[in-house]
Amino acid sequence: MLRRMLAFTLRRLVVAIPTLLAIATASFFLMRAAPGGPFDTEADLDPEVLENLYTAYGLDKPLLEQYGVYLANVLKGDFGPSLVYEDFNVTELIAIGLPVSARLGVIAMLVALLLGGTCGIVAALRHNRLFDHATMTMAMTGIAIPSFVTAPILALFFGLYLKLLPVAGWNDGAAANMVLPVIALALPQLAIIARLMRGGMLEVLRANFVRTARAKGLPERQVVINHVLQSAAVPLVGYLGPALAGIMTGSLVIELIFDLPGVGRYFIQGALNRDYPLVMGIVIVYGTLIILLNLLSDLAYAALDPRVRRTYR
Amino acid sequence: MSPLLEIRGLSVRFDVGDATLTAVRDLSFDIAEGQCVGIVGESGAGKSQTFLAALGLLAENAKAEGSVRYRGREILNVPRRELDTLRGRRIAMVFQDPLSGLTPTLRVGRQIEEAARRHLGMNARQARAKAREMLETVRMPDAEHCLDAYPFELSGGMRQRVMIALGMICRPDLLIADEPTTALDVTIQAQILGLLAEMRRELNTSIVLITHDLAVAAGLCDRIMILYNGRLMESGTTSEVFTSPKHPYTAGLLASLPSLASDPATDLPAISGQPPDAFVTTPGCAFAERCLQVMDRCRIERPVLAAHEGRHAAACHLNTK
Ligand SMILES: Nc1ncnc2c1ncn2[C@@H]1O[C@H](COP(=O)(O)OP(=O)(O)O)[C@@H](O)[C@H]1O
Ligand code: SF4
Ligand SMILES: [Mg+2]
Numbered sequence: 001m002l003r004r005m006l007a008f009t010l011r012r013l014v015v016a017i018p019t020l021l022a023i024a025t026a027s028f029f030l031m032r033a034a035p036g037g038p039f040d041t042e043a044d045l046d047p048e049v050l051e052n053l054y055t056a057y058g059l060d061k062p063l064l065e066q067y068g069v070y071l072a073n074v075l076k077g078d079f080g081p082s083l084v085y086e087d088f089n090v091t092e093l094i095a096i097g098l099p100v101s102a103r104l105g106v107i108a109m110l111v112a113l114l115l116g117g118t119c120g121i122v123a124a125l126r127h128n129r130l131f132d133h134a135t136m137t138m139a140m141t142g143i144a145i146p147s148f149v150t151a152p153i154l155a156l157f158f159g160l161y162l163k164l165l166p167v168a169g170w171n172d173g174a175a176a177n178m179v180l181p182v183i184a185l186a187l188p189q190l191a192i193i194a195r196l197m198r199g200g201m202l203e204v205l206r207a208n209f210v211r212t213a214r215a216k217g218l219p220e221r222q223v224v225i226n227h228v229l230q231s232a233a234v235p236l237v238g239y240l241g242p243a244l245a246g247i248m249t250g251s252l253v254i255e256l257i258f259d260l261p262g263v264g265r266y267f268i269q270g271a272l273n274r275d276y277p278l279v280m281g282i283v284i285v286y287g288t289l290i291i292l293l294n295l296l297s298d299l300a301y302a303a304l305d306p307r308v309r310r311t312y313r
Numbered sequence: 314m315s316p317l318l319e320i321r322g323l324s325v326r327f328d329v330g331d332a333t334l335t336a337v338r339d340l341s342f343d344i345a346e347g348q349c350v351g352i353v354g355e356s357g358a359g360k361s362q363t364f365l366a367a368l369g370l371l372a373e374n375a376k377a378e379g380s381v382r383y384r385g386r387e388i389l390n391v392p393r394r395e396l397d398t399l400r401g402r403r404i405a406m407v408f409q410d411p412l413s414g415l416t417p418t419l420r421v422g423r424q425i426e427e428a429a430r431r432h433l434g435m436n437a438r439q440a441r442a443k444a445r446e447m448l449e450t451v452r453m454p455d456a457e458h459c460l461d462a463y464p465f466e467l468s469g470g471m472r473q474r475v476m477i478a479l480g481m482i483c484r485p486d487l488l489i490a491d492e493p494t495t496a497l498d499v500t501i502q503a504q505i506l507g508l509l510a511e512m513r514r515e516l517n518t519s520i521v522l523i524t525h526d527l528a529v530a531a532g533l534c535d536r537i538m539i540l541y542n543g544r545l546m547e548s549g550t551t552s553e554v555f556t557s558p559k560h561p562y563t564a565g566l567l568a569s570l571p572s573l574a575s576d577p578a579t580d581l582p583a584i585s586g587q588p589p590d591a592f593v594t595t596p597g598c599a600f601a602e603r604c605l606q607v608m609d610r611c612r613i614e615r616p617v618l619a620a621h622e623g624r625h626a627a628a629c630h631l632n633t634k
């Protein structure tokens with residue numbers, strides 16, 4: 001069975017290669033299909049200078065050749081120079097932005113998991129009572145409203161109106177600056193996680209083995225902790241990968257709204273300014289991360305089942 | 314002295330959407346100390362819900378009315394805290410399907426130990442030793458290894474042994490075994506029933522054996538109660554019920570037993586038709602639709618049986634002519 005898990009992992013990694021290739025290809029040609037070019041903003045560039053720039057970055061070559069060269073470089077681990085941030089190459093920019101984005105994302109994920117999980121558990125234990133209805137209504141709202149809508153509302157209310165928290169900026173990752181972006185990022189995932197956890201709990205609470213546990217005379221708290229939680233968390237664990245992917249992609253916009261120096265800001269700036277290598281580099285790095293996180297989440301999912309876990313010993 | 318378990322006017326209703334389903338209807342009977350009582354009836358007769366209600370284990374959409382007393386003390390619809398001192402300690406229940414009835418994510422030993430730690434104040438080591446001892450008592454092959462197994466790693470018969478070990482670890486006064494052998498093949502079934510008989514002899518535990526199989530009940534029980542449509546149809550000692558059934562339904566059940574129906578010439582016709590709908594309540598005898606001896610009176614007037622009187626009796630107008 002352990003060998004089967006390894007085989008499963010390997011198979012998933014092999015399948016990931018064409019997936020990544022497809023992502024790279026699609027984003028390459030989509031970026032190029034977008035109107036405009038990387039140096040448009042520097043409006044009054046001499047046509048000759050512009051031509052020199054194009055030659056210098058190899059943008060004058062046929063598109064397919066550029067594509068081939070780009071892929072070859074990526075395989076060597078070189079994402080090329082940034083066209084907009086002139087003194088940096090793409091790898092450096094990602095290295096600067098990733099710690100900020102990762103910190104934001106991990107905290108948002110933890111908040112979503114802890115708060116969402118707890119809300120889901122309590123809602124299930126108060127099934128059909130006020131807390132349950134209230135949280136589920138809020139969860140529905142949380143899922144329906146995307147984070148790029150909640151973010152400005154949060155900034156307006158807590159930042160400008162109540163003046164409790166900074167409206168924007170990183171400030172070396174100060175806690176006060178993290179609060180609003182974390183909330184905006186975490187909310188939709190928190191809502192989904194609360195619903196998943198509640199659903200898992202309600203299902204397991206009806207199981208025969210829970211009745212056996214109650215028939216032993218265990219108090220309900222012990223029944224829930226020992227006999228319910230682990231099985232009830234199974235759907236949630238399967239969702240961890242997609243949740244992280246949601247937070248990572250959500251972060252791209254949130255960082256822009258709150259002016260945080262993460263990968264997202266570079267990504268949006270890169271996209272707006274047709275900084276082809278920068279956008280491509282971020283897409284490929286994020287694509288790889290999301291695929292890996294999904295794989296991890298699937299492995300954790302399998303490991304929750306003692307049938308599988310057993311074989312690790 | 315009050316009986317071990319005293320059930321009076323017990324009814325169990327389920328809210329199903331807009332409708333109400335009645336699973337147990339105004340049931341009254343006693344379980345005396347040291348007895349083994351068979352609760353027999355077709356699937357859906359209300360056997361399980363009767364005892365789930367007694368232990369406060371009904372589903373969320375259920376409501377129980379009436380009275381259940383354990384040694385004279387009311388236990389129906391009492392707070393959870395009161396129930397928890399009783400369940401697993403004084404009254405234990407063993408369920409039909411030991412695969413879905415055991416927690417899939419916990420090792421078997423842990424599940425057996427829990428009640429001992431909770432009720433007998435044992436520490437982890439003592440409880441483990443006790444669990445091991447219980448597994449040996451239920452004749453589990455390789456008890457030590459079994460403690461560390463997960464339920465899915467055991468066979469059906471072994472899982473049922475685990476269930477019994479789990480129920481018996483605190484030496485309860487009353488063990489309720491709900492179809493403990495239904496999911497098992499015949500050889501294992503006989504072993505499990507033998508085990509229950511032994512428990513009863515050696516630990517002096519009263520047993521309620523819930524089964525749809527009159528033959529299974531006959532093998533183990535002193536008394537038999539026949540349930541139909543949530544009502545008690547007949548009650549008596551095993552030999553009384555087998556030799557002189559007073560209720561046409563009991564007679565039908567006996568007739569459909571393979572060993573007794575072996576002579577085709579004397580074959581009573583098996584009971585035809587379906588048991589009545591749990592959603593409706595008729596004014597007369599619940600068995601009237603299927604009864605070959607039905608009279609006019611049967612459809613208007615409900616025959617009653619008060620089984621706590623302890624004699625052989627049936628809820629049938631044929632007995633009160
Ligand atoms: N949670 C529930 N909701 C609605 N009806 C139920 C529920 N549980 C049991 N019932 C019904 O109660 C009746 C009696 O069930 P039960 O006591 O389990 O029968 P059995 O005699 O086979 O043990 C059945 O008609 C069954 O459908
Ligand atoms: S009361 Fe009437 S219908 Fe019911 S079992 Fe007796 S004879 Fe049959
Ligand atoms: Mg049943």
